Amino acid sequence: GQQVMQIPQYQHVQEGEDFTTYCNSSTTLSNIQWYKQRPGGHPVFLIQLVKSGEVKKQKRLTFQFGEAKKNSSLHITATQTTDVGTYFCAGPRSYNQGGKLIFGQGTELSVKP
Amino acid sequence: GAVVSQHPSWVICKSGTSVKIECRSLDFQATTMFWYRQFPKQSLMLMATSNEGSKATYEQGVEKDKFLINHASLTLSTLTVTSAHPEDSSFYICSASQGSTYEQYFGPGTRLTVT
Numbered sequence: 551g552q553q554v555m556q557i558p559q560y561q562h563v564q565e566g567e568d569f570t571t572y573c574n575s576s577t578t579l580s581n582i583q584w585y586k587q588r589p590g591g592h593p594v595f596l597i598q599l600v601k602s603g604e605v606k607k608q609k610r611l612t613f614q615f616g617e618a619k620k621n622s623s624l625h626i627t628a629t630q631t632t633d634v635g636t637y638f639c640a641g642p643r644s645y646n647q648g649g650k651l652i653f654g655q656g657t658e659l660s661v662k663p
Numbered sequence: 664g665a666v667v668s669q670h671p672s673w674v675i676c677k678s679g680t681s682v683k684i685e686c687r688s689l690d691f692q693a694t695t696m697f698w699y700r701q702f703p704k705q706s707l708m709l710m711a712t713s714n715e716g717s718k719a720t721y722e723q724g725v726e727k728d729k730f731l732i733n734h735a736s737l738t739l740s741t742l743t744v745t746s747a748h749p750e751d752s753s754f755y756i757c758s759a760s761q762g763s764t765y766e767q768y769f770g771p772g773t774r775l776t777v778t
Contacts, residue, residue, distance in 0.1 A: 583766050592756055592769045593707065595665075638706065648714070649695050649760050651767065653706045 552577050552644050556654030564662050569626040571657035573639035580642055582615055582622040583651065588635040596624075629661050666690050667759050669770030676747055676777055683743045684773045686757030692737035693759035697767060698730070701754045713740050747777040 553576040563569050573582065581600045585593040597606055599615035599622065606613045610633075612625045626633055636658045640651040666689040676682050686696055695714050699707040711727075713719040713734035721727045729751075731743040740759075744751055754774050758767035 585769075592772045593758075595766045595768060598766050648712060648720075649762065649765070649767075650697070650709060650712060655706050658704075 552652055554639060554641055554652050554654040556639055556657055558657055559655060560658045560660075562660045562662065563629050565631060566628050569629050569633070569659055571624050571637050571639075571659075573622040573624075573654050575620045575641050577644055578619050580619075582619075583640045584613060584622075584624055585638045585640065585653075586635050587638065587656070591635075593638060626659075629659070631661050631663055634659060634661050665768040667693075667757065667768045667770040669757055669773055671773060672771060673774040674776070676775070678748055678777055679746055681743055681745045682747055682775060683741055684755055684757070684775075686740045686742070686759070686770050688738045688759040688768070691759075691761060693740075694737065694762055695760045696734060696740040697758045697760070698732060698740075698742050699756045699758065701756060701772075703754075707756065711742075744775065747775070749777045751775065752777045 555574045557572050581598050583598045584596040587593045597613050602619050603617045604615045610627045614623045636656040638653050638656045640653045643650040668687045670685045697712050698710045700710050701707050709722050710725045711719045711721045711732050713732045715734050715737045719732035729745055734740040754772050756772040758769045760767045
C-alpha cells in the first residue's frame with residue numbers, strides 16, 4: 551500500500567547547528583505538506599508544496615519538493631530551542647480520497663542550548 | 664485565521680461510559696473534518712472522515728458503532744466514544760479542511776483517560 555517514510559526518526563543537535571529531515575513517498579504526490587508538533591501540542595501546518603522541484607523558504611526553514619514529486623525535505627539553518635518538536639510530512643492519499651492525508655512517521659528534533 | 668477548537672482538552676471517565684468531543688472551525692467553513700488518534704511518540708492515525716450532512720467514512724479497523732461521528736454543520740463535528748474502555752485512552756485530534764486539495768488545520772486535541 552501507499553507509504554510515506556521519513557528519516558531520521560530522531561535528531562539531536564546543538565543549538566546553532568543545521569537540521570534536515572527527509573520524506574519519501576512510495577507514490578507520486580500531487581502535493582506535499584509539512585506540519586510541526588511541539589511537545590504536548592497539536593500539529594500545526596507549515597507549508598504546502600505543489601510543483602515539481604519547488605523550493606520555498608520561511609525564515610530559517612527551507613522546504614523542497616523533488617523533481618519526481620516523490621520526495622521532499624525540510625532544512626532548518628542554525629537551529630534554535632524554539633525549533634524543538636516533531637516534524638511531519640504528509641501527502642494526499644492516492645486517487646484523491648477526499649483530502650485524506652497519509653503522514654510520515656515524523657522526525658523528532660531536540661536542540662541542546 | 665484557520666483556527667480550530669476542540670473541547671474538552673482533557674477528560675477522565677469511567678469504563679463503560681460515553682464521552683463526546685467537539686471540534687469547531689472558528690473562522691472558516693470546513694467542508695471536511697478528520698478525526699485522528701495519536702499514541703505517544705507516534706504518528707497520526709486517521710480514524711474517520713466526516714463531511715457536513717453526510718455519514719462519516721471510517722478507516723479500516725475503526726469500529727463505527729464505537730466511535731460515533733456527527734458533522735451537523737460546516738463548523739462543527741463531534742466524536743462520541745461509546746462504552747469507553749481503558750484501551751480507548753489516547754490523544755484524539757480533529758482537523759478541518761476547506762477542500763480536498765487544501766491543508767488541514769488541527770484542533771488542540773483531547774486527551775482521554777478511561778479508568
